[in-house]
Amino acid sequence: MRNGRDMTMVPLPATIIGRKELSADTTLYRLTLESSEKDRFDFNPGQFVQLSVPSGGEVPLSLAGPPLLHYSFELCVRRVGHVTDMLHHLLPxxxxxxxxxxxxxxxxxxxxxxxxxxxxxxxxxxxxRSLLYALLMRRGEFGEITLMYGAREPSAILFKEELAELSGRRDMHLFLTVDFATEQSPGGLACNTGLLPTLLRGVNFSTTGTVAAVCGPPALYRCLLEELQGFGITAEHIYLSLERRMKCGVGLCCHCAVGDLFCCSDGPVFRYSQLKGISGAI
Ligand SMILES: Cc1cc2nc3c(=O)[nH]c(=O)nc-3n(C[C@H](O)[C@H](O)[C@H](O)COP(=O)(O)OP(=O)(O)OC[C@H]3O[C@@H](n4cnc5c(N)ncnc54)[C@H](O)[C@@H]3O)c2cc1C
Structure with missing residues (x-):
């Protein structure tokens, strides 16, 4: 508490300093805080912010860029409803x-x-994406790094230019897949056709001493989690990020309860072993 008010509940003014359309419905925003908080804004990949659009409302959004991005941060936003649609109309x-x-x-x-x-x-x-860049910033600390990314169709692949650059790196492996192929090589990228579990079964990656971080829709979790354990990656070493409708963001309002856990303050990143026994968690 500062000045008698809980500052976690008070939005700080931020300015949109850049935006880039990534697909028909998804945009990358770069923002900077206006206040003295700007040089103190630091985060761990997997954390999120509550972004409010004037006269619109507030939505939780994952921090999508590398940490320590010169006093700015990035959010990758899909236009799905009221607030995200209003945000879509905002320019720097x-x-x-x-x-x-x-x-x-x-x-x-x-x-x-x-x-x-x-x-x-x-x-x-x-x-x-945020997690990958953080890992690459500390590259020497980790073993093999592999990114598998699946999109519905080639036009839905986000960050195509960055993926092209990443595919040329020798210190990580990148595998892409699309559910439906409408073009041979989206943006010049080598890409498989089929769902992520098929990709997982079809490519080589290290399964010894491996930690898996999975992020996507619930249907993906339902089909991938057991599969990963089949490769010998234990539920303790599988991390996933949950999405729940949330309000306060700090564990006060109980909107995002998952069993005894709160998605906003205990998560949104959980070990699969934490969620396994909780009905409706995934
Ligand atoms: C921790 C967390 C991180 C998130 N990160 C991102 C992100 O990086 N980028 C991004 O685009 N979205 C992200 N989301 C989802 C985003 O918060 C919702 O898309 C947004 O709240 C929708 O608000 P709206 O007013 O535009 O849509 P609404 O008009 O409220 O709803 C439109 C549609 O979206 C669905 N919806 C609304 N809220 C959610 C939600 N929380 N989860 C799933 N479906 C929802 C509704 O059921 C409805 O079908 C995240 C959600 C959470 C909880």
Whole structure:
């Protein structure tokens, strides 16, 4: 509490300083806080902010860019409804409100020396992009790094230019797949056709001492989690990010309860072993 008010509940003014259309319905925004908080804004990949659009409302959004991005941060937003549609109409230097960062994020320091497998389905690439760049910034601390990313169709693949650059790196592996192929090589990228579980079964990756971070829609979790355990990756070492409708973002309002856990403050990143016994968690 500062000045008698809980500052976690007070949005700070932020300015949109950049935006890039990534697909027909998804845009990458770069924002900077206007206040003195700007140089203190730091986060762990997997954390989220509550972004408010003036006269619109507030929505939780994952931090999608690398940490320490010169006093700015990135959000990758799909236009699905009221608030995200209003945001879509804002251009630099429009202003919004930001609370956070909230939630726990991925525990990178516990992963030292391990092989890392990242699996992103659709918009799940947003938090995993942040995680990937954080891992690459500390590249020497980890074993093999593999990113598997699946999208509905070639036009829905986000961050095509960055993926092209990543595919040329020798210190990580990148595998892409689309459910439906409408073009041979989307944006010049080598791409498989089929669902992520098929990709997982069809490519080589290290399964010894491996940590998996999975982010995507619930249907992806339902088909991938058992499969990953079949490769010998235990539920303790599988991390996933949950999405729930949330209000306060700090564990006060109980809107995002998952059993005894709150998605906003205990998560949104959970070990699969934490969720396995909770009915309706996934
Ligand atoms: C921790 C967390 C991180 C998220 N990160 C991102 C992100 O990086 N990028 C992004 O685009 N979206 C993200 N979301 C989802 C985003 O918060 C919702 O899309 C947004 O709240 C929709 O608000 P709206 O007013 O535009 O839509 P509404 O008009 O409220 O709803 C439109 C449709 O979206 C569905 N919806 C609304 N809220 C959610 C939700 N929380 N989860 C799933 N479906 C929802 C509704 O059921 C409805 O079908 C995240 C959600 C959480 C909880």
């Amino acid at each position: 230097p429009n202003r919004v409100g930001v609370r956070g960062p909230f939630g726990n994020g991925f525990p990178l320091s516990e992963w030292t020396g391990r092989n890392i497998l990242l699996i992103a389905g659709g918009l799940g690439i947003a938090p995993l």
